Amino acid sequence: MKKLSLSLAASSIFLSMLFTPAHNETVQAKEMENKVNSSTDMVALKKPHTNSKAKEVDTKIESANQLKTYLDKKYSELKTDIVTVNFNYTVSENDDLNRPYDFFIDFNMSLTPYDLSFEYAMRDHLKSIKHQDTAIEDVAKARKQLNDFIEAMAKDVIEKLPNKKILGQDYYSWYLYPNLKMNLRIETNMSWTNYEPISTKHVWVDRPEDYYENIGTNMDSAYNEIERNKYLREYTQLKYNDFKITDFGWRKYLDDFITFDY
Structure with missing residues (x-):
C-alpha cells in the first residue's frame, strides 16, 4: 500500500x-x-536552387576547347590498384575531308609513380617479387579499370556530340634523334571511335593475345596478317564521307607502332 x-x-x-x-x-x-x-x-x-542535373543540362559542347575543358574537369585521373593514370587531354577539330573524324581526342596518359607507359607498368608488376602471388589478377583488374574508365568517358562524349565522328586514343610521337628531328616514331594505343567504314573489300581480323609470340608458326597467322595489311591499306585511302556514325567501339586496327627512318 x-x-x-x-x-x-x-x-x-x-x-x-x-x-x-x-x-x-x-x-x-x-x-x-x-x-x-x-x-x-x-x-x-x-526558393529556386541549382542541382547536379541542372548543371548537366547547362553543359554545352560545341568546340574543341569546350570539350577539352569538360574532359579535364570530369575525366582527368584514374586510380587503379597498381598505378594512378593521369589524362592530359589534347583535343583538335578536323576540317579536312581526307580524315574520317570531326574531333580527335588524345589522352596523353602519364603515370604516378612514373613509368614509360601503362603496359610497361603492367609488365613491371608481373615481374615483381613482392606481388608474384597476385600479379596476374592485379594486372587483369587494372587493365579492366582503365578500359572501363575510357569507355565511360567515350560514351559520355559521344552522347554530348551525337552527330560528330570522334577518334580517341593515347597518341605518342618522338624522334630517335631529337636534335636533328630524324627517325620519327609514332605509337597509338587504346583507340576507339564512334564511326566505321560504310563498306570495304577486306575485313580486319583481330590479333590474338599471343600473336607476337607465335607469329609465323602456322599458315593461318600469316594469312590473317596479309588480310590485316590489305585492310589497313584500304582504310588509309578512305575519306570523311566513306565513314558512317556508329556506337562506341574499340578499334584495334588503329593501335600501332610506326617508324619513319629519315
Whole structure:
C-alpha cells in the first residue's frame, strides 16, 4: 500500500507540473518555434536552387576547347590498384575531308609513380617479387579499370556530340634523334571511335593475345596478317564521307607502332 501511495503521489506531482504556468509558457514557445520552422521550411521549398542535373543540362559542347575543358574537369585521373593514370587531354577539330573524324581526342596518359607507359607498368608488376602471388589478377583488374574508365568517358562524349565522328586514343610521337628531328616514331594505343567504314573489300581480323609470340608458326597467322595489311591499306585511302556514325567501339586496327627512318 505504501508503494501505491508513493506512485500516486508521484503521478500527482507530475500532473501538477504539466499544468503550471511555467509549463504552459514552454508549450506555447514550442508551438511558436514549430510555426517558425514550418514557415522557414516552406520558404526553402519555394526558393529556386541549382542541382547536379541542372548543371548537366547547362553543359554545352560545341568546340574543341569546350570539350577539352569538360574532359579535364570530369575525366582527368584514374586510380587503379597498381598505378594512378593521369589524362592530359589534347583535343583538335578536323576540317579536312581526307580524315574520317570531326574531333580527335588524345589522352596523353602519364603515370604516378612514373613509368614509360601503362603496359610497361603492367609488365613491371608481373615481374615483381613482392606481388608474384597476385600479379596476374592485379594486372587483369587494372587493365579492366582503365578500359572501363575510357569507355565511360567515350560514351559520355559521344552522347554530348551525337552527330560528330570522334577518334580517341593515347597518341605518342618522338624522334630517335631529337636534335636533328630524324627517325620519327609514332605509337597509338587504346583507340576507339564512334564511326566505321560504310563498306570495304577486306575485313580486319583481330590479333590474338599471343600473336607476337607465335607469329609465323602456322599458315593461318600469316594469312590473317596479309588480310590485316590489305585492310589497313584500304582504310588509309578512305575519306570523311566513306565513314558512317556508329556506337562506341574499340578499334584495334588503329593501335600501332610506326617508324619513319629519315
